[in-house]
Amino acid sequence: xxxxxxxxxxxxxQNFYGYDRSEEQADFLKQLTSIVRKxxxxxxxxxxxxxxxxxxxxxxxxxxxESMLEIHHACPSMDIIIIAGNHDSxxxxxxxxxLWKMAGVTVxxxxxxxxxxLADLQRHVIKVGDKGxxxxxxxxxxxxxxxxxxxxxxxxxxxxxxxxxLLDRANQDNHDHLPIVLMAHxxxxxxxxxxxxxxxxxxxxxxxxxxEGYDYAALGHIHCPQNVTAQARYCGTPLAVSFDEQCEHSVxxxxxxxxxxxxxxxxxxxxxxxxxxxxxxxxxxxxDDALQLLQKFxxxxxxxxxxxxxxxRFLPHGAQERTALALADKSCxxxxxxxxxxxxxxxxxxxxxxxxxxxxxxxxxxNQYFKDKxxxxxxxxxxxxxxxxxxxxxEENRQ
Numbered sequence: 001x002x003x004x005x006x007x008x009x010x011x012x013x014q015n016f017y018g019y020d021r022s023e024e025q026a027d028f029l030k031q032l033t034s035i036v037r038k039x040x041x042x043x044x045x046x047x048x049x050x051x052x053x054x055x056x057x058x059x060x061x062x063x064x065x066e067s068m069l070e071i072h073h074a075c076p077s078m079d080i081i082i083i084a085g086n087h088d089s090x091x092x093x094x095x096x097x098x099l100w101k102m103a104g105v106t107v108x109x110x111x112x113x114x115x116x117x118l119a120d121l122q123r124h125v126i127k128v129g130d131k132g133x134x135x136x137x138x139x140x141x142x143x144x145x146x147x148x149x150x151x152x153x154x155x156x157x158x159x160x161x162x163x164x165x166l167l168d169r170a171n172q173d174n175h176d177h178l179p180i181v182l183m184a185h186x187x188x189x190x191x192x193x194x195x196x197x198x199x200x201x202x203x204x205x206x207x208x209x210x211x212e213g214y215d216y217a218a219l220g221h222i223h224c225p226q227n228v229t230a231q232a233r234y235c236g237t238p239l240a241v242s243f244d245e246q247c248e249h250s251v252x253x254x255x256x257x258x259x260x261x262x263x264x265x266x267x268x269x270x271x272x273x274x275x276x277x278x279x280x281x282x283x284x285x286x287x288d289d290a291l292q293l294l295q296k297f298x299x300x301x302x303x304x305x306x307x308x309x310x311x312x313r314f315l316p317h318g319a320q321e322r323t324a325l326a327l328a329d330k331s332c333x334x335x336x337x338x339x340x341x342x343x344x345x346x347x348x349x350x351x352x353x354x355x356x357x358x359x360x361x362x363x364x365x366x367n368q369y370f371k372d373k374x375x376x377x378x379x380x381x382x383x384x385x386x387x388x389x390x391x392x393x394x395e396e397n398r399q
Contacts, residue, residue: 002132002179006252008047008220009237011087013060016304019333022063027273028238029067032251035268037074039253042131044078046084047220048139048185057392072103080105081129084138085185085220096279107136111146119146119162121169132179132256134215135170137163139185163217164211171213172286179256191234192224195245207232215256216263225250231263238270243278243306274302284310284340287319307337315339325360344391362390
């Protein structure tokens with residue numbers, strides 16, 4: 001039996017509307033430590049996005065280091081395997097990976113290559129005692145995957161070939177039929193991506209790209225916990241990263257009896273000591289009505305607040321100040337007013353592929369955003385102002 005905890009997308013160091021979230025994140029890591037201490041798993045798998053930025057602050061790195069050591073001490077026999085996500089710096093994580101091995105932690109920042117530039121598969125196959133085998137793949141764009149052989153391939157072909165070759169390597173000497181777990185940080189097509197701010201820019205792959213031969217795929221990147229298939233799962237974020245992540249946040253405890261058997265999955269809820277609230281939580285309402293609800297909002301614990309209002313065009317004068325004043329005597333952190341236009345011309349935000357986005361001129365993107373938000377084209381004066389600002393920014397960047 002291989003028993004492990006699957007978690008991902010911690011986003012340590014996130015600056016949330018100007019607020020420091022270190023207290024919440026430290027509390028989550030204490031909850032995770034307690035879960036490890038109670039359940040004594042064979043492994044802890046962290047599937048990417050440990051940090052929110054590629055250059056986290058010293059305080060954030062200290063929180064990470066101290067917490068990982070506490071987690072290790074909670075169950076010294078447990079292996080810890082960490083892969084980089086798209087928010088992490090691969091080189092930063094790799095730089096102290098050898099040191100982390102002394103605490104039973106395997107860290108993989110980038111995809112390893114041999115002297116010929118081909119994939120070094122063995123470095124990504126990690127045996128967890130006599131319990132299981134983990135094939136760990138850090139985040140990489142399709143173009144970043146190395147070739148498995150010297151045969152030339154497209155980026156998508158290299159990615160799919162890499163996953164299958166890695167799983168083949170993991171299965172190669174698995175004479176004891178140990179469970180095989182694939183770790184990856186990527187978006188699988190058809191997943192629920194509710195809550196992501198960068199939906200337009202998110203690339204996705206078909207689940208078949210992950211290859212065959214794993215008993216469970218411990219996925220990271222998508223913040224809503226969900227099963228992609230019976231054997232592939234996103235555990236989701238332990239703490240909401242945006243107001244639109246209206247799902248239960250947790251970590252997953254997984255058990256697999258042997259290679260070829262189905263995983264058993266249990267979720268352990270993570271409580272946020274400073275939850276995110278949208279007022280009202282459902283459909284938007286006029287500003288004055290929403291403000292009345294906010295004044296009646298009762299929260300004995302600190303919380304982040306977003307006001308959910310409908311407007312014909314613009315917010316009333318002084319709306320931000322009036323909202324902040326309504327929260328002055330509450331233990332709440334005011335973040336933003338979410339505006340929804342009531343005009344019939346309002347449409348769903350335009351979606352486009354990365355290729356379409358890159359092919360458009362900046363003024364065209366700005367005009368489309370303006371139209372999505374206000375239901376009308378930019379005026380000639382507004383377009384002229386945008387072009388002037390765009391030129392000034394380019395000149396500053398060249399200096």
